Amino acid sequence: MPNTVHKVLVHGCEIIDAFYTNKDLMRFLLLTSDPFISSKRKVSSKKYKKCNEAVQNYL
Ligand SMILES: [Zn+2]
Structure with missing residues (x-):
């Protein structure tokens, strides 16, 4: 993907x-979809919150 x-x-x-x-x-x-620029970024340690259930079901 x-x-x-x-x-x-x-x-x-x-x-x-x-x-x-x-x-x-x-x-x-x-x-962020550019491979060269993405390779230069530091990986963030930010934690993401979960999507709500309606969004998860839609996906
Ligand atoms: Zn991911």
Whole structure:
């Protein structure tokens, strides 16, 4: 599964919570889906909260 698709499907609710506009969200996804840029990022130790049950059922 491509990295961007994985992030949207698995971590979509956390990503949407962290950004305010679709423009911010698209910029974040474009940056993090670039293999070169992703290889330069430090891995975050941030813990994500779980999606609510309705979102999990939808996915
Ligand atoms: Zn993941």
